[in-house]
Amino acid sequence: MSRIAILGWGSLIWDLEILTPHTTGGWSMEAGPRLPMEFSRISPKRKLGLVVCLDPTVGVECTTNAIQSTKTDITHTINDLAARERAPLDLIGAVHRNGLRKGRMPDVCKAVADWCEDNAWDGAVWTDLEPNFFGYTQQNFSVDAGLTYLRTLTGENLTEAHNYIESAPQQTQTPLRAALAKDDWWQGLKENSQP
Numbered sequence: 001m002s003r004i005a006i007l008g009w010g011s012l013i014w015d016l017e018i019l020t021p022h023t024t025g026g027w028s029m030e031a032g033p034r035l036p037m038e039f040s041r042i043s044p045k046r047k048l049g050l051v052v053c054l055d056p057t058v059g060v061e062c063t064t065n066a067i068q069s070t071k072t073d074i075t076h077t078i079n080d081l082a083a084r085e086r087a088p089l090d091l092i093g094a095v096h097r098n099g100l101r102k103g104r105m106p107d108v109c110k111a112v113a114d115w116c117e118d119n120a121w122d123g124a125v126w127t128d129l130e131p132n133f134f135g136y137t138q139q140n141f142s143v144d145a146g147l148t149y150l151r152t153l154t155g156e157n158l159t160e161a162h163n164y165i166e167s168a169p170q171q172t173q174t175p176l177r178a179a180l181a182k183d184d185w186w187q188g189l190k191e192n193s194q195p
Contacts, residue, residue, distance in 0.1 A: 002072040004096075006081060007032045007064045007112070007126040009172050010052045011164065016067075019084040022077075023067045030171055032064030033115035035108055038174045039165060040131040040141040042149075045086060048136075049153065049161025050146060052172055054093075055131040056105050058141050063171045066124070074100060074123045081125050091130070096123030103128050146176045147183065162189050 006012070006023065013027060036059030039050040069077040074096040082092045093103030095113040100123070103109045112124050133141040137149060153161050165177065180186040 002074070002096075002122040003120065004069040004071060004074055004077045005032070005066040005116070005121045005124040006069055006077065007035075007066055007124055009035075009037060009062065009064050010127075010168055011046075012084070012127070013065060013169050014167055017084055019080055022070050022080040024070050025068055028066045029169065030063045030065065031119075032066040033111045034061040034063050035111060035126075036060060037062050037172065038131070038141065039146060039168075039176045040133045041129060042132055042136045043164075046164055047157045047160040049157060049164050050133075050150065050176070051164055052168055052174070053127075053129050053131050054105065054108060055141075056107070057131070058175075060174055062173060064126075065169060066121075069125075074098070074125070077123075077125050081127065085127050085129070087127065087129060091128050092125055093128035094123065094125045098123075104130065143175050143179045147179060150180075151185070158189070162186070166190065 035054055036056050037052050038055045038059040039052050040055045040058055041051050041053040042048055043051040071077045074094055078092045078094050082089050095101050095109055101109045116124050139145045150161060
Protein backbone atom coordinates (compact mmCIF):
# COMPACT_ATOMS: atom_id res chain seq x y z
CA MET A 1 0.00 0.00 0.00
CA SER A 2 1.47 3.31 -1.13
CA ARG A 3 1.80 6.10 1.47
CA ILE A 4 1.75 9.52 -0.19
CA ALA A 5 2.34 12.81 1.64
CA ILE A 6 0.95 16.20 0.71
CA LEU A 7 3.38 18.94 1.73
CA GLY A 8 2.15 22.37 2.82
CA TRP A 9 3.46 25.69 4.11
CA GLY A 10 0.75 28.26 3.30
CA SER A 11 -3.04 28.31 3.23
CA LEU A 12 -3.33 24.52 2.96
CA ILE A 13 -2.45 24.39 6.66
CA TRP A 14 -5.54 26.27 7.80
CA ASP A 15 -7.85 25.59 4.84
CA LEU A 16 -7.62 22.20 3.13
CA GLU A 17 -10.94 23.12 1.51
CA ILE A 18 -11.94 20.52 -1.15
CA LEU A 19 -8.82 18.51 -0.28
CA THR A 20 -10.25 17.64 3.17
CA PRO A 21 -11.99 14.37 2.19
CA HIS A 22 -8.81 13.26 0.38
CA THR A 23 -6.58 13.41 3.49
CA THR A 24 -6.36 11.31 6.61
CA GLY A 25 -5.13 12.32 10.04
CA GLY A 26 -4.00 15.83 10.85
CA TRP A 27 -1.02 17.86 9.74
CA SER A 28 2.34 16.72 11.06
CA MET A 29 3.73 20.16 11.73
CA GLU A 30 7.42 20.75 10.98
CA ALA A 31 7.74 17.13 9.85
CA GLY A 32 8.41 17.84 6.16
CA PRO A 33 11.61 18.65 4.27
CA ARG A 34 13.21 22.09 4.40
CA LEU A 35 12.55 23.98 1.15
CA PRO A 36 13.41 27.50 -0.13
CA MET A 37 10.47 29.89 0.18
CA GLU A 38 9.46 33.52 0.30
CA PHE A 39 6.27 35.58 0.00
CA SER A 40 7.21 36.49 -3.57
CA ARG A 41 4.05 35.50 -5.43
CA ILE A 42 1.16 37.89 -6.10
CA SER A 43 -2.01 35.81 -5.97
CA PRO A 44 -5.13 36.67 -7.96
CA LYS A 45 -6.97 34.10 -5.80
CA ARG A 46 -5.91 36.05 -2.68
CA LYS A 47 -6.99 39.48 -3.98
CA LEU A 48 -3.46 40.30 -5.24
CA GLY A 49 -1.89 39.79 -1.83
CA LEU A 50 1.58 38.28 -1.45
CA VAL A 51 1.62 34.53 -0.83
CA VAL A 52 4.42 32.14 -0.02
CA CYS A 53 5.88 30.01 -2.79
CA LEU A 54 8.99 28.00 -3.52
CA ASP A 55 11.56 30.51 -4.72
CA PRO A 56 15.10 29.30 -5.46
CA THR A 57 16.38 32.86 -6.02
CA VAL A 58 15.36 34.80 -2.88
CA GLY A 59 13.82 32.01 -0.79
CA VAL A 60 15.28 30.76 2.47
CA GLU A 61 14.95 27.22 3.72
CA CYS A 62 11.90 26.73 5.90
CA THR A 63 10.49 23.57 7.42
CA THR A 64 7.39 22.21 5.71
CA ASN A 65 4.45 20.24 7.06
CA ALA A 66 2.98 16.94 5.89
CA ILE A 67 -0.43 15.29 5.79
CA GLN A 68 -1.28 11.87 4.35
CA SER A 69 -3.35 11.50 1.20
CA THR A 70 -6.14 8.90 1.24
CA LYS A 71 -5.07 7.98 -2.30
CA THR A 72 -2.45 5.36 -3.07
CA ASP A 73 -1.94 6.42 -6.69
CA ILE A 74 0.36 9.44 -7.03
CA THR A 75 -1.54 10.64 -10.12
CA HIS A 76 -4.76 10.88 -8.12
CA THR A 77 -3.00 12.79 -5.36
CA ILE A 78 -1.58 15.23 -7.92
CA ASN A 79 -5.08 15.76 -9.34
CA ASP A 80 -6.53 16.37 -5.85
CA LEU A 81 -3.94 19.02 -5.01
CA ALA A 82 -4.28 20.69 -8.43
CA ALA A 83 -8.04 20.98 -7.90
CA ARG A 84 -7.57 22.56 -4.44
CA GLU A 85 -4.97 25.00 -5.76
CA ARG A 86 -6.88 25.74 -9.00
CA ALA A 87 -3.54 25.16 -10.65
CA PRO A 88 -2.52 23.35 -13.83
CA LEU A 89 -1.12 19.86 -13.34
CA ASP A 90 2.35 20.97 -14.44
CA LEU A 91 2.52 23.28 -11.41
CA ILE A 92 2.09 20.45 -8.93
CA GLY A 93 5.41 18.91 -7.96
CA ALA A 94 5.67 15.22 -7.20
CA VAL A 95 8.14 12.45 -6.48
CA HIS A 96 7.46 8.73 -6.07
CA ARG A 97 9.53 5.62 -5.52
CA ASN A 98 8.34 4.44 -8.96
CA GLY A 99 10.84 6.94 -10.41
CA LEU A 100 8.49 9.88 -10.93
CA ARG A 101 10.14 13.27 -10.39
CA LYS A 102 8.31 16.36 -11.58
CA GLY A 103 8.85 19.94 -10.50
CA ARG A 104 10.44 23.25 -11.45
CA MET A 105 13.52 22.71 -9.30
CA PRO A 106 15.67 19.56 -9.37
CA ASP A 107 17.09 20.46 -5.93
CA VAL A 108 13.58 20.50 -4.45
CA CYS A 109 12.72 17.16 -6.11
CA LYS A 110 15.88 15.64 -4.63
CA ALA A 111 15.23 17.07 -1.16
CA VAL A 112 11.66 15.72 -1.17
CA ALA A 113 12.73 12.32 -2.54
CA ASP A 114 15.42 12.03 0.16
CA TRP A 115 12.89 13.02 2.82
CA CYS A 116 10.42 10.40 1.56
CA GLU A 117 13.09 7.72 1.74
CA ASP A 118 14.18 8.75 5.24
CA ASN A 119 10.60 8.88 6.55
CA ALA A 120 9.00 5.80 4.96
CA TRP A 121 6.82 7.68 2.47
CA ASP A 122 6.38 6.22 -1.01
CA GLY A 123 5.88 9.64 -2.54
CA ALA A 124 4.92 13.26 -1.97
CA VAL A 125 3.21 16.10 -3.81
CA TRP A 126 3.48 19.85 -3.35
CA THR A 127 2.28 23.12 -4.86
CA ASP A 128 4.88 24.36 -7.34
CA LEU A 129 3.50 27.77 -8.32
CA GLU A 130 6.21 30.16 -9.47
CA PRO A 131 7.21 33.48 -7.96
CA ASN A 132 5.64 36.12 -10.21
CA PHE A 133 6.46 39.40 -8.47
CA PHE A 134 8.39 40.73 -11.47
CA GLY A 135 5.54 39.95 -13.84
CA TYR A 136 3.17 42.18 -11.87
CA THR A 137 5.52 44.95 -10.76
CA GLN A 138 8.40 44.94 -13.29
CA GLN A 139 10.73 44.78 -10.27
CA ASN A 140 12.77 41.91 -8.90
CA PHE A 141 11.52 40.78 -5.52
CA SER A 142 13.37 42.05 -2.48
CA VAL A 143 12.23 42.71 1.06
CA ASP A 144 12.01 46.45 0.33
CA ALA A 145 10.10 45.85 -2.90
CA GLY A 146 7.71 43.53 -1.06
CA LEU A 147 7.09 46.07 1.69
CA THR A 148 6.52 48.82 -0.89
CA TYR A 149 4.08 46.61 -2.80
CA LEU A 150 2.08 45.73 0.33
CA ARG A 151 1.73 49.46 1.09
CA THR A 152 0.00 49.95 -2.29
CA LEU A 153 -2.83 47.61 -1.26
CA THR A 154 -6.01 48.99 0.29
CA GLY A 155 -9.35 47.74 1.57
CA GLU A 156 -10.12 44.05 1.20
CA ASN A 157 -6.91 43.49 -0.79
CA LEU A 158 -4.81 44.66 2.14
CA THR A 159 -6.97 42.76 4.63
CA GLU A 160 -6.54 39.53 2.63
CA ALA A 161 -2.77 40.06 2.32
CA HIS A 162 -2.45 40.72 6.04
CA ASN A 163 -4.59 37.74 7.05
CA TYR A 164 -2.70 35.38 4.76
CA ILE A 165 0.79 36.36 5.91
CA GLU A 166 -0.19 36.40 9.58
CA SER A 167 -1.94 33.01 9.27
CA ALA A 168 1.00 31.23 7.63
CA PRO A 169 2.70 28.73 9.97
CA GLN A 170 5.29 30.30 12.25
CA GLN A 171 8.07 28.15 10.80
CA THR A 172 7.47 29.76 7.39
CA GLN A 173 9.97 32.36 8.57
CA THR A 174 11.22 34.33 5.57
CA PRO A 175 13.12 37.62 5.29
CA LEU A 176 9.92 39.50 4.33
CA ARG A 177 8.06 38.09 7.29
CA ALA A 178 10.91 39.02 9.63
CA ALA A 179 10.83 42.59 8.28
CA LEU A 180 7.04 42.80 8.73
CA ALA A 181 7.39 41.70 12.36
CA LYS A 182 9.41 44.91 12.96
CA ASP A 183 7.34 47.19 10.72
CA ASP A 184 5.19 49.67 12.68
CA TRP A 185 2.68 50.08 9.83
CA TRP A 186 2.15 46.32 9.46
CA GLN A 187 1.94 45.77 13.22
CA GLY A 188 -0.60 48.60 13.38
CA LEU A 189 -2.79 46.69 10.94
CA LYS A 190 -2.75 43.75 13.32
CA GLU A 191 -3.85 45.91 16.22
CA ASN A 192 -6.60 47.54 14.17
CA SER A 193 -7.99 44.19 13.00
CA GLN A 194 -8.53 42.84 16.51
CA PRO A 195 -12.03 43.23 18.00
